[in-house]
Amino acid sequence: MIIPRIIIGTLIASGLSVGLAISGLAYATANPAPAAALKQTTQDAAPQLDSSTADHTKFEALQADFKSGPEVTKACLSCHTEAAKQIHKTKHWTWEYKNPDTGQVLGKKHVINNFCTAVASNEDHCSACHIGYGWADKKFDFTVQENVDCLVCHDTTGVYKKLPGLAGHPNYETMEWPPKSGRLRPPTDLKKVAQNVGKTSRKTCGACHFRGGGGDAVKHGDLDSSLENPKRYLDVHMDTEGLNFACAKCHVTDAHEVPGSRYGPTASDTSGAQMRGSKEARNPATCQACHGNTPHDSADAKLNDHTHKIACQTCHVPAYARGPRHTKMSWDWSTAGRLDEQGKRIRTRNSVGKVEYDSNKGHFTYDRYVIPEYKWVNGKVKYTLFGDKVDGSSLVKINEFLGGPDDPDSRIWPLRVFRGKQMYDKGLQTLAVLHTTGNDDTAFWKNYDWDKALATGMKAVGAEYSGSMGFVETEMSWPITHMVAPKEDALKCEQCHTKGGRLAGIEGVYVPARDRIVAMDTAGFSLALLALISVLIHGAIRMFVSSRKRG
Amino acid sequence: MLKIVAGFFSGIALVAIVGWNTAGGFMMTEHESPFGVEETAARIQANIQALSDRGWKLSGIRSPSVSVAAAGTNVPPVILVEACSTKYSAPLLAEDATRILSILMPCTITVYKKDDGKTYIGTMNSGLMGKMFGEKVSSIMDEVAKDQEAFLSFDPSKPAPPLIKTRPGGGKGSGGQELSGC
């Protein structure tokens, strides 16, 4: 029976490949860029081989010509009855997270960052990355099940796009985006998208997480669209031709709750590799959850001695933004609002074509292949929230990862530090909330009037703008954990074990070749030198004496 | 006597070893740049174009680090800015004796990042190099060295010029995000 099966298998395989070749050829001849296009189709074809047992194109509930997102959600919920209830509990939905260590209420809804700064009063724009429909302002009802957006995470077609300004809806009519760009976006084919739902992918998660902060590669540094189809050098786990991990491979999701968040990061994980089915309440997204705490084999056993002081990422993510994309490094709001002679918005670009100055936003700098900064991190994090005292005299840490060398839970972590200058209210002595976008007269991007925009923004968080504003230097830290390099590209010993190396600024740990007790070295080498000089003198006298004797 | 001779020769050997090990350093010079890799390359390109009256033209730009990454290894960005001036190359190429110096053409300036996160510029020490090939070559290379210095003088008050992704030979680049490799 075995041989016929092989024959049948071979026939099917060769039939498929001939078919693929013909269709590829047909596609190629019809396409101006054949090689690239062919590659694209084969790559896109991969998710189609999914092992799903449900073909959503055959579902009766999905045969309708959907007019809006919520209509699709209703159809989804007719089978997936509990999905929206699950979503309603997640950070992705609430944009809210209560930090158990500090009691601070965090999440996008509450935090003021040093990118676009704040969500409040700008919801209709920001909610383009909310997994819901209709969050245009404070009145949004977080309890309505149909408001959940299933498609943004489960789309497999790649055509589903939520554009800013639509309060989390995709465009239902033809729309020009970006404004005045001449790029017309046709209405979203909701039926097609709904019938092609599937598992989340790097592309669906990346729709928001690669593009946070207003564009590709802006925010995280270790997450950008080059991870949609990365090569091995960029990320050894997500390598399309290798392990090809989806995000959820590590961020193992249960009941729609996606674990692994920098709001409550896991700095150290000493519990070893996680057993399948294990009911331990722990973060499955850590390196250790798969690799354990002694991942290096006996030939490199010394490396395992490092794991109680150093996060895996410190060596294994030697630099971030290692793909072709440039990540934003700083954002200076204080220069925003400058207009040209005609009173029009100015935009200038840098050497690689990235916007360097924008009247709407101020000045930016960019970089790629960025060397991280390093810090002791124990997983506890403290934010400077609205209302926390900011008097403009000193640098404000938007967030600060706590930890130190004497804390057993601390590890040395690579951080991306994003630096900026942003608005604060001089009277109230707090970081300010700016009403940046919207169609009303007070939006900063409409009239470039700081006072009007701040008055509206501050009102949205229940405060009254004092009328006096200034700019304060801020710093925001992001743990670097993605873009894991192949092991041969991990940091070399010499990159830390040297003076002025990667860990030059890390205190509280003895790093051989970096550290020494100077007095000890001076004494030791002086004594050795003294010994050498003594024996040389002794020898010289001997030579002198013996030569005289001979002479 | 034997000792003196032996000492003399070991001295020569020592000088030769030290010379051999530092010669590479003399042949190339490294400068720190205040700008990022791409902006540094773009500013060098702009400076090269500003010297068109001395025959300078951009002949290409390439990034060996792109090729290395494509082959699977992480290396910090490296951009080679290539320029050529027929004013200097013509006399060298005209003669059999110096035609072999075409191996140094086009004139290449490298811009790269190091582990300290800073950008560096590497140039050939054209003046010194020229001295090794007689007076005629030396005088040409002295001129090249002078121009090369001008390529590296930046005016930070000027905005960053766009990086020109010309193909070797002067054709227009593909316009893609990545530079062509080596």
Add this chain to the structure above:
Amino acid sequence: MQRIYIFKRFERFWHWSQAALITFMMLTGFEIHGTYAWLGFQRAVDYHTTAAWVLITLWIFAIFWHFTTGEWKQYIPTMEKAEAVLRYYVTGIFVNAPHPFRQSTLTKHNPLQRLAYLFVKLVINPLIWLTGLLYLFYSSWANWGLGWLNLEWIALGHVIGAFLMLIFFIAHVYLATVGHTPTSHIKAMVTGWEEVD
């Protein structure tokens, strides 16, 4: 002048392989310490560690040899003639005075040598081995109840040991040249035969 057989075959093998290993370990060790760059930190650590295990193995054999042959008695300290030997090296050697100590198979080492080697065996070596092994087994400290230890102290102890060894090394190499001829002691350590008056 007569020739006597002082250093036995194993002893000579032990001496020279130990000499090579210790020299190599000083070179790699000071690189690990950050004094200079030579092999690169990683290779320096790898080679230093390998050499350490080889030396430990050699030492196990050497200790066994010393006790089974009774040669350990060569290191029992004595102050007899110590002062005379010291005076010889400070002044006598320059005026061609006779060495106050006469070497024999039963007493290979002069009193100063005995003291110096005993110091190496009882102070320098244990210090280096103890701190070196703790360095190697850093990750096991907690399991061994040594969690209170601190890498900086261990490194400091190891480096002190290294400096002491370096000073011993300088003196030892020089004193190897003070025989009848500058190379006579070295030849004896190679062949085993020493020329004595």
